[in-house]
Amino acid sequence: MRVDIATPQTLMEFSMRPEWFDLAQKPVPRYTSYPTAAQFEDNPDADAVSSWIAGIGPSEPISVYVHVPFCEQLCWYCGCHTTVPNGYTRIGRFVDVLLKEIELWKAKLPQHGGGVHLHFGGGTPNALNPKDMLRVLDSLRDAFCIDDDAEISIELDPRTLNPEMIQSLAAGGVTRASLGVQDFNRTVQEAINRIQPFLLVKGAVEALRGADITAINFDLLYGLPHQTAESVAHSAEMAASLKPDRISAFGYAHVPWFAKHQRAIDEKTLPDTKARFDQFEALSETLVDFGYVQIGLDHFAREEDALAGALKIGALHRNFQGYTTDSCRTLIALGPSGISEFPGGFVQNAKDIRDYSESVMAGDIPHRRGVRRTDEDRLRSAVIERLMCDMQVDVAKVCQRFDVPLSHFADAFELLRGLERLGICDVTGSVVQVPVEARVLLRSVAQCFDAYSSPNAVPANRHAKAV
Template identity: 45%
Template structure:
């Protein structure tokens, strides 16, 4: 594809990743525990659910990290957290339960932080609580994010006993210089052993996370990383752009900004990695995911059932997502609700018997319409505005330069992102964002 310096200079600007709409910067404290209780209580009894559990602990801080996490040297804070998480699960289930009816759950996702910072017994008790309070599908998608550096045999055995069937490993880059620069030393051999261990306990569905735009990365080095990643034969590879937001994540100040690539270099890295993945028969899914033939993400892209939520691209058929743990966000029919981002206030609220929701946003009919349009662009690069009774004239002013520069084209009511525009998919989606403040320093760069 032909990407000029002009396009990168103009369009490599801060825009949301659109895992929600309205996006998180527009959440406010008018949506609290009382509102969330009411929203949960009004969910239809037959509404299937997806559950997300945020485990906010790591043994060591990775300097590139943009997640909500804290570093612990002892296990007791994690044990205390696990006890509170069990209580929160019970509280939410009590609000949802009508008589003996347990709500159907189609997907459970453990994220973090580092979910395998839990002791194996704690993880199994959490799964037992979910099984007790909810009706877990027989074909439940049970996924967990793992740190290969701290995964041991006992936790592997716990995952096998509880039926974990999908795992995601944080790799980022296999280059030793890059790993040192971001404080995550994790050799290829270690990851290779971890992959073998996961497959030995029956976890066949694997995802590897890679990052471009890190300090000291190069096109050739990233190609080597992709080559090594592909030899492990994961079903999916996520290729994220490093979001340098030290005003939000102060630990990122430990990264030497002079070692970071500029927008042009970032694009060359992404392009090289994408080409290497395509050569290995990994098809691009939306913005930043790649999948092997037969993978459910690839199938969902082709039959247009792919979705996007706070976990990124998903095939989960549940429209309602309930989040547990500090900072976790719930996506309900009425709107979004986020728990207290820090562990201490979250634990205090749960310990005192109330939900820890502190902010969120209600969604209007217009929000839902624009959200659906944005999701179509982010998932498929194409949307028929007529399907949503949306007049393109409402957005023609911001859309016009994108059309002129060939990032997308409009044929009748059908808007399509071009191959040239794929790196700027978020910029095209942002045209439909009625809340976006272009000058605000709230989001990562487009490329």
């Protein structure tokens, strides 16, 4: 499949068209799942969840996610599920609970094909001490039969990463480290309560590579207080100079009604929609100039990286971590707020650490919210995933796989025609394509296939703005 890849020449021509402003300001789901978390309901059917688990095939590979809900201090922009523990006592207790949850899953899982992806997110996974990190890694390896050549990736805060932890990660078989970088500008860092000098990040990268953890990801943010197109491009340039394999560039989602600590951010210092768009374009142009391939909505990868390879052959996937090469149908999530995925549906652990801990110690995996996936959901999910990954989808081909006529999506094509008039997508027969210059509005195109949240009827404030 041919996929458009941005070049510096074409990027030079881009600008935010005035007729896109309204759409860019509308809240849109991120489509890291479909149905999205907004459709989850309380008290998922325990029998249904048990049948999803029992339905894992005897040779089916699985993925595992571990959520560590602690950080040493809060960044004001943070939208993650995390808390500041003030010392190690709460973290130590959490490790005991996590080890118990791993045992519960070991007892529950039927025979399967082994764990091929293991990801630690948070929060800050390196909030654990090195000894506990190794205990957890060993326990996961045993309980989920993690393959020797599995990808084991971890999100790290470079400010609190020490040599002992790096040794533990290397000894535990970690293959990929994802560092939160965000921005190198001191004024921006002060405004978001995250002081992190360039040399600190450089030192972390060198130490990881020195320990043979050679696959490195960076997270960057645009849309933060005091950022400009020039400052964002400069940070991207500094980041690229360290040659990470992948870079994610997320737009800061200002949702203070949801993440209360974001009230510490002075709204007057935030860029408007046009400025956010310009920042994203400046960032993209810089990274493409440095040889990165632009992937989907917000990822960049070096040409030799597996993510860029997957894009070329149409094998890219999207899950809660964003774009991925992980093609597993089953994802088991551990830790508070972790979301497990099965072909039959999604189920989320208790978010509250006490609720989560008490349930696990009583021998019960605390599934508190979830949603069952219908055939209709799976069909729409397949269309949305291809669009989000490849920026184009042949809807007829997907319909054929699901044995439904193309006319099933007549309403979606009606909505797409409106976006096509604005230059946000091209529709040729059953093929929908998003031009490179409208990439930041990709989610709005995907939304045309969303039965729960059409572009014309979105509940206020449930999702971040499109740009």
